[in-house]
Amino acid sequence: MDLLTQGLLGANLAVTGAQKHEIRLATGIGFFAGMVADADILIQSEQDPLLTIEFHRHFTHSLFFVPFGAFIAAVLLWPFLRKRLGFPRLYLFCLLGYSLSGVLDALTSYGTHLLWPLIETRVALNIISVIDPVFTLILLVALIIAFRNKTKTHAIFGLIIASLYLLIGYAQLQRAELTALTIAQSRHHEIERLLVKPTLGNLLLWRSIYEYGDRFYVDAVRVGFFSSPTVYPGESVEKFVKTNYLDRSFMGSILAGDIDRFSIFSDGFVALQQGRQDLLVDIRYSSLPNSTAPLWAIEMNPAQPDQHAQFRVFRSMSKTLREEFVALLMGSK
Structure with missing residues (x-):
């Protein structure tokens, strides 16, 4: 997802492992660690324009890289925080902050190499858009309250609400996929491959792409929370x-x-x-x-x-x- 949301998730996660007097410090550490995985965007080459898209959300987002990514974040922060926090605690907050960076991106429509190097395939579960203001706001409000009150309870509660929002996204995806299958059946098409993904910033409007024969068919599906889906036929x-x-x-x-x-x-x-x-x-x-x-x-x-x-x-x-x-x-x- 976007850097802000990655940082907010990392901050909330770090707060859950902090004692009351550490909460504000853990907030900043977790926010920083949550964004470190996206440093792979710096892998670029003027001679090879595709290098960036190959390595963005690649090995730094793998579950197997989490301990190393957290260590890198801790080393970067250590010169600034060594007088305020021991390295084991610093590493713990970085580990918590970094831990779900790849998982969060895997939940989006863009995806990431979550299981590299065991599996090279990019994991994209299409539950949520790469930018979703509602999801971001949930994490932001929870973090602000936790920061002001110096209590981890609100951070935990925010993470629970954010998880419930993701479950709503999953339910919306199932409804959109079912509608996409109905579209293909109405055209007497046997789907060879189907991809349904949310559009930017919402869980209402979805993009359906399916392969049939030698063509791709693209349609829009609006899945209202309390209404029947609406289909907007598109192009092929x-x-x-x-x-x-x-x-x-x-x-x-x-x-x-x-x-x-x-x-x-x-x-x-x-x-x-x-x-x-x-x-x-x-x-x-x-x-x-x-x-x-x-x-x-x-x-x-x-x-x-x-x-x-x-x-x-x-x-x-x-x-x-x-x-x-x-x-x-x-x-x-």
Whole structure:
């Protein structure tokens, strides 16, 4: 999730292990430790644009890296806190703060390499968006009260409420997936792969992508808490096949390798942007939940197969797109 939420979760967790006189110190330590895992965003290369997306939320988010990540956080903080806290207590707070960084990201639609190095597959449970104001606010309010009152009870209570919110997200996901299956059945499609994920900042509006034949079908599903789901039919696009795009003699090239890397990152949900034969997009993400317009893609040049593909991001939204998203979210479209 976003850095703020990671820090808030880490702070609440650290507070649960603190004594009353340590609570405020543990808050800062846990907040810092909760964000340390995302330092992997600093792994970049000007020569290899895909290196960043390969290593963001990678080994630093693994459950097996938690003791080492906590130790790194403790070492970084030790020069500033050695006169106020012994290293064992500092490490404990860092361990608590760091402990669920990877798990939290695994609950999102982006996912993380939670079980690396045993399993290379990115775990993405799609229960919650990468940014969810309600979830963040729950953690923030709990932490503020715990900090002011110097009591861990409120932090624990906040973590319980946040967990219940995640359970609501899971229930919403099940309802959205069931609706997606119904959509496919109405089209007489037999789903080969299905992905349903929440849209940004909410548990009401979901994006459904399923594979049938040689195409991906994208739809929006609004799952109200007290109403029947609403379907907003979307677009479809032909799935990308590398052997149809590159000449056989280029299969061992740098570009072919980049296509494979991007396809693995996108879990195989890749297609050429309509009208752009040089843009390979990640179908999982779009500004609108029933659109195939990408949030990111790689720009390819088949005429130069020994050059790296360029990673492109398309995050700007026009006023029209924002209004349409809100209409879908509110169920007024």
